[in-house]
Amino acid sequence: MAGKLKYGLIGCGGCGENKHLASYKKYSDEIELAAVFDADISKAKAVAERNKVPKVCKSYAELLADSSIDIVSVVTPNVLHAPITIAALKAGKHVHVEKPISMNAREAQDIVNAKNRSGKKVMVALNNRFTESSQFAKRYVDEGHLGEIYHARCGWRRRKGYNMYGTWFADKKMSGGGPLIDLGVHFFDLTLYLMGFPAPAAVSASCYDKIANPPKAGRKSDSVMLGRNVAKGKYDVEDIAVGFAKLETGASVAFEFSWASHIEKETTYLELLGTRGGFSMHDGVIRMFSETAGDLVDIVPQTKNTSGWGDNETRHFIDCIKNNRNPLSPPEDAVKMMQIIDAIYSSSKSGREVVIKKNKTSK
């Protein structure tokens, strides 16, 4: 594909400007910033001015109707990801859609179907797959150093991610859920990606909103800091989601994701247990564990997380479009991720394990 690709941004909030626009701007030899749209037009105008984007559209339909635009990023509240992505595919655009791909697995499958009909590319913006550490981990696993991976643990636990409370992130009809769908999609996705993304089989989970909505105190939070933010807006999602998933391969994953919990400090972790070795990534630091010459050994690689938020991911998507390659973070994986998320919320509601039906259409 010769010449510059023309780029449009839909959703000019924090992630839209600071991740998507900032990274596409860095590849100015290949990308021409063409247009932006945000429901808040004054925000869109300010973002366009700061980033020298020539056109501010009055609707996303107007942006999609511009036949010169090749790629769009969809960086809106989650509820709009599927409808805008599908409309963009119908308009003949390649789509870089933020996580979570959609509100549920059915919508994610609709995106896969629309992508297959359009012949265009869709990449889910799962930046944690694109770090140097994650790519090192993927090579390490694929080279077979862990043997068969039979169990994993993953989590992203925040002590007080209270800035989410009182915003659209905490309004279930806008976001689809709380820390599970916000943070969980990153680290659950990375875990499954390293394991080769097996299909899910069953989930047993619990979601709690004890900190935002303590039962004995009505809807008033025990937490002064949290209560202050909840008072600003709606709050009907979980504080924390915990549980256990079984995969079709027989392997299992234990998980916990929180925005608010009484723990020492925020932490991220991912551990893989294999028959020949173990792998861990705690707060971005990688270690491997195995046996050599009759003793236990710990391996500490030199790899550092030096990717930059979104840069590697955007670079990769441009290459996929120019060289007709398949994105490393495809929507087909996101269908399986959303099946797990749907099952987690369903299991928490019913108090029972949820068996996940095999999806015959996503691949």
Ligand SMILES: NC(=O)c1ccc[n+]([C@@H]2O[C@H](COP(=O)([O-])OP(=O)(O)OC[C@H]3O[C@@H](n4cnc5c(N)ncnc54)[C@H](O)[C@@H]3O)[C@@H](O)[C@H]2O)c1
């Ligand atoms: N990958 C990451 O690390 C990461 C980090 C932050 C956010 N995100 C994702 O990015 C998305 C946006 O999050 P954010 O933090 O930028 O939120 P935000 O609230 O800062 O921005 C959302 C923007 O969408 C706009 N918007 C609302 N309705 C719209 C519509 N109909 N059409 C166009 N724009 C509309 C809002 O006015 C706002 O400017 C979310 O899906 C979130 O999960 C991803």
